[in-house]
Amino acid sequence: MLPCGVWFGGRAVSNVGIACVATAPEDRGKGIAPALMAACLREMARRGAAVSTLFPTTQPLYRGAGWEQAGVIHTWKIASRDFVFRDRALEVRLAGKRDAATLGKLHDLAASRTSGLLQRTPWFWKRVLSTEDEPRETHIALRGGRPEGFVVFALREAQVGHRFELGVRDFVATTPAAAQRLLTVVSDQRSMCEFISGFGSPSDLLHLLPGEQRMETVRTKRWMMRIVDVKRAFEQRGWPAGLEAEADFDIDDSVLPANSGKWRLRVKNGRGHAGRGGAGRIRISVRGLSPLYSGFMGPDELRLAGLLEAPDADLPAVRALFAGPSPYTTDGF
Numbered sequence: 001m002l003p004c005g006v007w008f009g010g011r012a013v014s015n016v017g018i019a020c021v022a023t024a025p026e027d028r029g030k031g032i033a034p035a036l037m038a039a040c041l042r043e044m045a046r047r048g049a050a051v052s053t054l055f056p057t058t059q060p061l062y063r064g065a066g067w068e069q070a071g072v073i074h075t076w077k078i079a080s081r082d083f084v085f086r087d088r089a090l091e092v093r094l095a096g097k098r099d100a101a102t103l104g105k106l107h108d109l110a111a112s113r114t115s116g117l118l119q120r121t122p123w124f125w126k127r128v129l130s131t132e133d134e135p136r137e138t139h140i141a142l143r144g145g146r147p148e149g150f151v152v153f154a155l156r157e158a159q160v161g162h163r164f165e166l167g168v169r170d171f172v173a174t175t176p177a178a179a180q181r182l183l184t185v186v187s188d189q190r191s192m193c194e195f196i197s198g199f200g201s202p203s204d205l206l207h208l209l210p211g212e213q214r215m216e217t218v219r220t221k222r223w224m225m226r227i228v229d230v231k232r233a234f235e236q237r238g239w240p241a242g243l244e245a246e247a248d249f250d251i252d253d254s255v256l257p258a259n260s261g262k263w264r265l266r267v268k269n270g271r272g273h274a275g276r277g278g279a280g281r282i283r284i285s286v287r288g289l290s291p292l293y294s295g296f297m298g299p300d301e302l303r304l305a306g307l308l309e310a311p312d313a314d315l316p317a318v319r320a321l322f323a324g325p326s327p328y329t330t331d332g333f
C-alpha cells in the first residue's frame with residue numbers, strides 16, 4: 001500500500017496505491033486474494049484514505065472488490081525528425097539534489113490543473129529522477145531565475161540501428177514559454193536519437209504542438225480506482241468553480257458498507273459537501289462511482305454499461321458536476 005495524493009478538480013485527494021498483489025503459488029484458487037483486497041480496503045478506510053488506485057494485470061479480482069477503470073497511462077513515440085522545436089527564450093539549467101522542493105512545487109502546480117496525476121511522495125520521486133539501471137537528466141526552465149517547468153529524460157541504446165532513443169520520463173510545464181523551452185531541450189537531443197518516447201495522455205500538449213500528427217501510441221493502459229470513503233472522496237476533491245448543483249446518490253458497497261445508502265452531494269464555490277439522506281435517485285455501485293468521479297466516463301456511458309441508473313432529469317447536473325480534464329497518470333506502479 002503506497003500512500004500518496006491524486007489530483008481531481010485542483011485538489012489532492014488522499015489515495016493509496018496498490019502494487020505487487022500476489023498469492024503464493026501453492027495457495028492459489030482458495031479465495032485468498034479477494035480476502036486480501038477486502039482487508040486492505042478496511043485498513044485504508046481506517047487510516048483515512050479517500051480513494052485507491054492500481055494498475056491491474058487482471059480485472060475481475062479488483063472489480064469484485066469495487067475497483068473500476070478510471071483513467072489511462074499512455075506511452076507515445078515519435079521519430080525525432082518530426083519533433084523539432086527552436087524556442088530558447090527561457091534559460092535552462094541541470095537540476096541537482098537541492099532542487100527537490102522546486103520540482104515538487106512545479107509538479108503539484110501542473111498536476112493540479114489535470115485529473116489523475118499523483119501528488120508524489122519521496123518514494124515516487126526516487127523512481128522518476130533516476131533508477132539503478134538508468135541514470136537520467138533533469139533540466140529546469142527558468143524565467144529570470146524563477147523555475148517554470150522541468151523535463152526528466154534518459155538516453156537509451158536503441159533496439160534497432162546504431163543510435164539512441166530518448167525516453168522522456170517527466171515533462172512538466174507551468175507556462176507556455178516553459179513548454180516551448182523544454183520541448184526544445186528534448187528536440188536538441190535529436191542528432192543522437194532516432195526516436196523520442198514518453199508518458200502522457202493522448203490529449204496532452206505533446207500531441208498538440210508538433211507540426212504533424214506523427215505521434216504513435218506504443219501502449220495505452222487503463223488504471224483502476226476504488227472510492228474508499230464516499231464522504232472524504234466528495235469533500236476532498238475540487239469541483240467546477242461557478243457551478244452550484246446537487247445530486248442524490250444511492251450507493252451500493254458490499255465490501256465497505258459504511259459507504260452504502262443514500263448520500264446528497266452539494267457543490268458550491270468549488271467545494272463539495274456530502275451528507276446522509278436525499279432521494280437517492282442516482283443508483284450506482286461503488287464500482288461505477290470511480291469512472292464517474294474521475295471524469296473518465298460520463299453518466300450516459302455508465303448508464304449504458306449498466307453501472308448507473310438515474311432518471312433523465314438528473315443527468316444534466318451529474319454531467320456538469322463530474323466534467324473535467326480527461327484523467328491520466330504518468331506514474332505506474
Ligand SMILES: CC(C)(COP(=O)(O)OP(=O)(O)OC[C@H]1O[C@@H](n2cnc3c(N)ncnc32)[C@H](O)[C@@H]1OP(=O)(O)O)[C@@H](O)C(=O)NCCC(=O)NCCS
Nearest residue numbers: 021022023028029030031032033034055056057058060061
Ligand atoms: C491473481 C492472483 C493474485 C489471484 O490470487 P488467488 O488467491 O488465487 O485468488 P482466487 O483464486 O481466489 O481468485 C480471485 C480472482 O482472481 C482472478 N484470477 C485468479 N487467477 C487468475 C489468473 N490466473 N488469471 C487471471 N485472473 C485470475 C479471478 O477473477 C478470480 O475470481 P473468480 O474465480 O471469481 O473468477 C494470483 O493468481 C497471483 O498471485 N497471480 C500472480 C500475480 C498476479 O498476477 N497478481 C496480480 C497483479 S495486478
